[in-house]
Amino acid sequence: MSEERSGASILVESLVKQGVEFVFGYPGGAVLPIYDALFGDERLRHILVRHEAGAAHAAEGYARSTGKPGIVLVTSGPGATNAITGIADAYMDSIPMVVITGQVPTGLIGSDAFQEADTVGISRHCTKHNYLVKDPADLAAIVDEAFQIATTGRPGPVLIDIPKDVQIAMATWSDGPIQRKQRYSPRTEGTPDEIARAVAMLANAKAPVFYTGGGVINSGPRATALLRELQAKTGAAVTSTLMGLGAFPADHADWLGMLGMHGTFEANMAMNQADLIVCVGARFDDRVTGRLDAFAPNSEKIHIDIDRASINKTVPVDLPIIGDCATVLDQMLAEWGTRKGQDLTGWKARIDGWRERKSLAYPANAEAIMPQLAIERLYELTKSKAPVISTEVGQHQMWAAQYFPFFKPNKWLTSGGLGTMGYGLPAAIGAQCGNPDSLVIDIAGDASIQMNIQELGTATQYRLPVKVFILNNEWMGMVRQWQELTYESRYSNSYSDSLPDFVKLAEAYGWKGIRIENESELDAGIQAMIDHPGPVIVDCLVHKETNCFPMIPSGAAHTDMILYGDSVAGTMDDEAKALV
């Protein structure tokens, strides 16, 4: 079938054709034709957010928890600029996303027209690719290519900027297969030689570690299954970045916990002492490596990554394999066959020695709820429901990563690369849309939650039973911690003054509000949150000055971890202060 349709209508058909279920958006002048085309169309569900940053983060949460791309629809100018933070966040964390922005009519572009912004220019370096559509006849092919680019290779956000006249103008549309040039074909497989070398290195290793990242999650559940299989064959220890949590079960005997700045002692020591590091879908981020010249000094390194630009970016490796995690792991398993690796008893014993430092132990407190305990109890009381957890950014995020164990992929949504406060609530909303029967909880800080607090209304409108669990320490805790450690406790602007009454705030939006003030109320409060069928804010008052440990200070080596009970100097030299 072939007929004349408006650009807006072609866009809607193209989204339906891609299997889109949800569009997270906010209307405005430059997208009114698209909103009109959506009107009454039952095939797409539009979720009206309260701020465009919320739309982008909700799309991220949807994508991360379902494995499908998240779709955003916003207007020109301020609509687009408001969405930029979420787009940049998706770019850093490799989240598949397609963003549709309205633009002023073609004839007005460049004239400083009302609500004009150079969206293509502004988004150029925080999108994987972007387009300015000049003719509705190109739209179907552009949408098709945009989805391919967003979801294949290293996933990421793709933006399509559509001037208002292009939305209204007519073009021929056909429901047949789309004709377009195929110009994007990322490499997905390792070469036989690379695979053979990798397996030989693994079989010879006496102290191997799998260092896994978000790429394993992005590659899909098959990658997770294959990682577990290859680990079982080789017996290597496994650690993960913040983004990779859930790829490997947290109760496994060879699980080391998260590595890096707030990673466990055993994970960081194992990285430091390993003779072979197999990096699977991670990127040697500065939060993971610490001081580069002291990073895993005695190891050979294999790096499996679909993005060639991630290879040798910060850490030179011995064997790069450019390919999709699942495909390469599958190739390695086939090559491994019935081989037997080295005897790893000695290595495991050393790891057990490091485990004995109990780096996640924290002191009990009779007066106040320890934030770590709150997370542990949250886990215990919700684990039977295998909840989806999102977070904001700060200490609470790190405590969630440390004390909330994950067993499956797509259950953990957090802003890793960009570290965006305000991510967690909209991400939880997006995740709840994609997983209507799951328990979805945003673990939040008192400061972060205020950054996209307006999205409470979105959850109310769509009857999404998301839960927000605030670890309320009345501080921007992570900032306070850095000021304590590096600026002799000069707490410049890090106190959360004039906090709202979160219970009343919840009620104002039609949510249930629960306050937990003492440890004796902790379990009952969490249970009440779980039992309530609608959305709930829990304002959990926790110990105010607790710091997050272990910690490798910026620019220090993995072996220079600060553990609980270590005394800290309270200042740093300028080189260390200059690091992020």
Add this chain to the structure above:
Amino acid sequence: MMHIQHEAEERHVLTVTVDNEAGILAKIAGLFTARGYNIDSLTVADITDNHSVSRITIVTHGPRSQIDQIHAQLERLVPVHKVVDLTEVGPHVARELALVKVAGIGEKRVEALRIADVFRARPVDTTTESFIFEMTGAPDKIDSFVALMRDLGLVEVGRTGIVAMARGPEEA
């Protein structure tokens, strides 16, 4: 006290074949600024009959690891078909065109013309008191010519930046 450290640097010539689409130059130039890479020169022109593909020649300098990153980052852009590091590939020809305006009379004018002849620079505009010389050549040859003209009434210089190609029968 903290000081900024510098690493040893290399100079490389890259050719980049791209879809000739709107914004592609901004994308490439912007990649360099966004990631803190250097551009010494950049030339671009379309090279196919239907104007659909352009070839960009970029001269850059930086530490070895950064040059590799530039290569990988360029290849990652969707409209980029191919990136060749000519410095890495081996012997290549690099040429640049310059227009050099020199004004003067008498002895200096005669001397300018004589040197231009040695450098095979051709006068493409002549008045009784000036010349515009056109010359193509390796960039350092143009540098030398311009330096010599400085004492002989140099008025202005325009240079294209280099285009380059690997030697031998094959496409690089």
